[in-house]
Amino acid sequence: MKAPRIPKLRVGFILAPRFTLSAFANFVDILRLAADDDDRSRPIRCQWQVLSDTGHPARSSSGIEIRPDAPLSRPKDYDYIVLVGGLLNEQSRIGPEYMDFLRLAAESGVPLVGLCTGVFLLHEAGLLDGYKCCVSWFHHEDFLEQFEGLTPISDQIFVADRDRLTCAGGASSSHLAAFLVDRHLGRAAAQKSLHIMIIDEAQVAENPQPGLPLELRTQDPIVRKALLRIQQRLQNPYSTSELAKSLGVSSRSLERHFQSALKLSPSATAQRIRLARAKSLIERTDRTITDIAHTTGFSDAAHFSRTFSKLEGMAPAAYRAARRSTSQDAD
Template sequence: MVKMGVIAYDNCYLSSLSGPMDAFQVANAYSCRQLGPSGTQFSWNTVSITGEPVKTSGGISIATDMSIANADVFDLIYLPAFPYQGALAMDKMAEELRPLLDWLVVQWKRGATLVTICTGGFLMAETGLLDGREATTTWWLEKQFHKRYPNVKLNSRAMITEQDRLMCAGAMTSYQNMAVHLIERYATADLAIQCAKAMLIDTSVSAQSPYQNLLMDEASGDPVVAKAQYWLQNHAKENIDQAELAQKMGVSQRTLIRRFKAELDLTPLNYLQNIRIETAKQLLENTTLPLIEVTEHVGYTDISSFSRLFKQRTGLTPAAYRQRFKAKEA
């Protein structure tokens, strides 16, 4: 039997805390139905720093089974997510949870596998254990994570990463994907499939990239870059040359590229491509335009080249993206 410690702390998301336990309860029910009472695969206890109840971000109080000082030895330790409120709030939270973070390091060194999802990745990174290792987090906090933890090999496109008994999953509801992954890992693939079907978990989703907004948080404080962004957004369908764009902005091409990279970690051409991809997403979601017309509308003439770029950035072909995200008619 796999023994799990589920960490509870003030201001964590309730669904992130309880969701995996629900999935393991379903797994145990199916396993016991097949194998009898001895078929239980997972057990868990809730753990907090002091053993006292904690209040989740939604204001619901949760009782816990034990403190970190009195905790058992666990095979898995699961760390839920929380509402990210900026760098200063993260500093304060890391300081308040330092006893817990230090305890996690000790447990990992003793052989436990540490598991987290979404913003819980920030807390796992605070332990220092992710330095030099691959990890993921919620896609919309990619830049904040990379800035705070530059030594972590962040892969925000991934739904789940795993290295050296450190497992991370992507945005909010990825606890479902993580739970199925753990059931498969520690029980059987057949049991994981049964649970996924029972809980309506789409196991075909293996990446966050289809959900990412490629233009999120891209406003620049650099006046030249901001001016170029505005110009590109209003001329995205045109055939744009970087040298010509630089001339319009009153700087050299080399300077424009350097300033774009410094501000957005993108070249002007990459930024233009992202504008076009996001425009295409909207058309695929909200219209029935044929792909050739979508392609032309966003400034491309070669449907094959556009489709390759679209799949490279989103992980899906345009047709697959439309099938998954097309708005339902009222």
């Protein structure tokens, strides 16, 4: 009788209360698709288990529950322990049993992975001291408010620093999982998983998050709220008066806050955000310039091209061609 085949990649998941379902699902589906050459989702080359100290189902932020299938024990049974965070409030905290398990895993040399706001929980457990970590641009300021002495990286999709791996969540979870599959099973297995999930190719850690330009970071609470609103409505931009009204302040007051915090007007800041998003789409997609102009709130392609050319010194189409030429030369 043949001895059972030992998986090359074993992952234990800890799901925080109200965890982010997409971060968990994207990560585990990469493992599932890489695990079985016959595409029958059998955990042959990869194995994954949801760990729990109670055995009770974990409820996601969307209300969908996941039933655990293993107790908190023997962290060395796994190659990685993955902590999936959720909404930033008291209900998202994990109990002391989980914190102790994570510390034991770290002491045992088991690498720890933080998905989405799981990085907050890893830091609370004292497990990120001396490490670089990745936080979504959406939660960058929240992280700075809660923790001192550690500046997170919010312009990359994930960060792998020795035995700590963290990512912004969402779609970036699939790329971090593919990075681990590549490491343990090879590039072909990673590419297979990504392609089945209709993802063209693996993104490297340094690829940028589609968020705010770093020069627009600020501690001003009014400006921070305004930046979030601008980001959420790129296709139909606010006027300065509409933005001020949505924040409950006067236009004059909003102008003063922006000038003090960023040395820019609200309208100039919004244009910078829209152009940064457009630049990312030009570099990373095959969408038409007209479509990108519409998506980022420009009245038409001609207006977009003039504005972009003034910033970059070349038209959007020329910029795309130059970037692709540079990329091919690097290959």
